[in-house]
Amino acid sequence: xxxxxxxxxxxxxxxxxxxxxxxxxxxxxxxxxxxxxxxxxxxxxxxxxxxxxxxxxxxxxxxxxxxxxxxxxxxxxxxxxxxxxxxxxxxxxxxxxxxxxxxxxxxxxxxxxxxxxxxxxxxxxxxxxxxxxxxxxxxxxxxxxxxxxxxxxxxxxxxxxxxxxxxxxxxxxxxxxxxxxxxxxxxxxxxxxxxxxxxxxxxxxxxxxxxxxxxxxxxxxxxxxxxxxxxxxxxxxxxxxxxxxxxxxxxxxxxxxxxxxxxxxxxxxxxxxxxxxxxxxxxxxxxxxxxxx
Amino acid sequence: xxxxxxxxxxxxxxxxxxxxxxxxxxxxxxxxxxxxxxxxxxxxxxxxxxxxxxxxxxxxxxxxxxxxxxxxxxxxxxxxxxxxxxxxxxxxxxxxxxxxxxxxxxxxxxxxxxxxxxxxxxxxxxxxxxxxxxxxxxxxxxxxxxxxxxxxxxxxxxxxxxxxxxxxxxxxxxxxxxxxxxxxxxxxxxxxxxxxxxxxxxxxxxxxxxxxxxxxxxxxxxxxxxxxxxxxxxxxxxxxxxxxxxxxxxxxxxxxxxxxxxxxxxxxxxxxxxxxxxxxxxxxxxxxxxxxx
Numbered sequence: 001x002x003x004x005x006x007x008x009x010x011x012x013x014x015x016x017x018x019x020x021x022x023x024x025x026x027x028x029x030x031x032x033x034x035x036x037x038x039x040x041x042x043x044x045x046x047x048x049x050x051x052x053x054x055x056x057x058x059x060x061x062x063x064x065x066x067x068x069x070x071x072x073x074x075x076x077x078x079x080x081x082x083x084x085x086x087x088x089x090x091x092x093x094x095x096x097x098x099x100x101x102x103x104x105x106x107x108x109x110x111x112x113x114x115x116x117x118x119x120x121x122x123x124x125x126x127x128x129x130x131x132x133x134x135x136x137x138x139x140x141x142x143x144x145x146x147x148x149x150x151x152x153x154x155x156x157x158x159x160x161x162x163x164x165x166x167x168x169x170x171x172x173x174x175x176x177x178x179x180x181x182x183x184x185x186x187x188x189x190x191x192x193x194x195x196x197x198x199x200x201x202x203x204x205x206x207x208x209x210x211x212x213x214x215x216x217x218x219x220x221x222x223x224x225x226x227x228x229x230x231x232x233x234x235x236x237x238x239x240x241x242x243x244x245x246x247x248x249x250x251x252x253x254x255x256x257x258x259x260x261x262x263x264x265x266x267x268x269x270x271x272x273x274x275x276x277x278x279x280x281x282x283x284x285x286x287x288x289x290x291x292x293x
Numbered sequence: 294x295x296x297x298x299x300x301x302x303x304x305x306x307x308x309x310x311x312x313x314x315x316x317x318x319x320x321x322x323x324x325x326x327x328x329x330x331x332x333x334x335x336x337x338x339x340x341x342x343x344x345x346x347x348x349x350x351x352x353x354x355x356x357x358x359x360x361x362x363x364x365x366x367x368x369x370x371x372x373x374x375x376x377x378x379x380x381x382x383x384x385x386x387x388x389x390x391x392x393x394x395x396x397x398x399x400x401x402x403x404x405x406x407x408x409x410x411x412x413x414x415x416x417x418x419x420x421x422x423x424x425x426x427x428x429x430x431x432x433x434x435x436x437x438x439x440x441x442x443x444x445x446x447x448x449x450x451x452x453x454x455x456x457x458x459x460x461x462x463x464x465x466x467x468x469x470x471x472x473x474x475x476x477x478x479x480x481x482x483x484x485x486x487x488x489x490x491x492x493x494x495x496x497x498x499x500x501x502x503x504x505x506x507x508x509x510x511x512x513x514x515x516x517x518x519x520x521x522x523x524x525x526x527x528x529x530x531x532x533x534x535x536x537x538x539x540x541x542x543x544x545x546x547x548x549x550x551x552x553x554x555x556x557x558x559x560x561x562x563x564x565x566x567x568x569x570x571x572x573x574x575x576x577x578x579x580x581x582x583x584x585x586x
Contacts, residue, residue: 147514148512175511177508177512186504187505191499191514191517192512194495194498194499196520197556198495200572200575201549201553201575202491203576205545205552206487206582207582209545209548213581215472217581219470219484220582221423221441221484221485223488224582227488227491227519227520228579230516230519230520235572235573239568243560243565246560250557250561252501253556253560255498255501256494257550259498260553263490264547275532279532280528282492282493282494282521283524283526283528285499287525288510289499289506289510290517290518
């Protein structure tokens, strides 16, 4: 191997869809790296060992992080702070702690700030990859290939440290962007969380009022299927996301509410020309956002 | 061929995505049927002739419908009434006129009622098939395979006449549902038009407020892409659809507005449990609607 590995021992806490895919991806891209896993349940760890994606697996987080130079929090965000308190005493000097949570300011304010106070290094990661499926069963090694990875360095870790983490994600096929956590949260509220809420709204409202389920079933086509796809995702996970990013989400949802109110008004006052402009603007926005990748 | 063809000569007025695909599908499924096309532009007709999907092609609608036992209106809905008035004197006795418009009550109230008064037979068709693409270039013969086709018989044509039209669509691979036009419009408002509006809303609102286009572009992933896919469709066509189905659409959009207001309230009063139930209900609705097909 021409370049040295950014990390020799990587501990992943919580091998679900993201954590499990990460273990698989590391195994494939950095075969020389040691992978250590922690999960609450023995059965999950046994499954990971059977899949050959872990060199060590333990139900004790302090043991799992021992000797690791990269520790990845991959549980639900709500469990980060407790885990951080458990692992902190066992962290190797110079170890970097990161996460894969989809909200970053909340993580920095709670877990990151605490680790930083204890003298540890925390840099946030948000791989913009996922699926409406969940769990180790749904994991696959190519999940991060081509994905955008946001890195948030609110506690100002040195540049060479951020670079190591960037190199790690790039070896897995990701494209890294460094952002402030607040800025990240406002952007993903628009590009990921609002789409989820509107997809859910579409499915939620569809059955309300005087309409027969049988007719909805008969006539549902690809438009309904695609527009609502993401709302098949775990309600628990999404409740957490909406919770943890609630300021940025409420801001954009209030904008949505205003924009929807305006659209209904255009229909009511029969302003066909402005309605057309509105739909054109929507289409153009989509082309610009998607096409600019 | 064991069964006689439901129609021997079929005229399609407007060979765009739907009309062009229909000509291709008829050619493939009923090679013995004669296909006559009308379009406003010579170039479109020449293209259709070159593709081998028309036996005759003319820019005069009265000539196009001569001898046809099925006439399909496949232009934008706004052009139906004028076309009907032009072709009525040339319609063969017993000819059935249908359409492929995605709104049905408006079509029956305007075009259907007028043809019926003149002693002609009009039965509405809405093939729940389409694409965000448009025009003869985007047409393909399998468009109707597996698609739901709603038939609306508001002017009470005899059952055997409806059966002929049903047989026609079934030969092209469609599954037919007979419905009242008002009932159809309320159902598609929920299953097709509201998804379009919410997809457009998602793309429209995404860029509002203090956010950088470059960041939206960098972080857009499959969630945004899928949720907004349908709003790539033609703003002109969708302005017409929202216009022509405006009562049913305003009804369901007011419901959406209420439901979104309630969701924002749940975030504001921090009622995590009800928020979870709301997201679960959305997911379950989607599974029931999609899974029930």
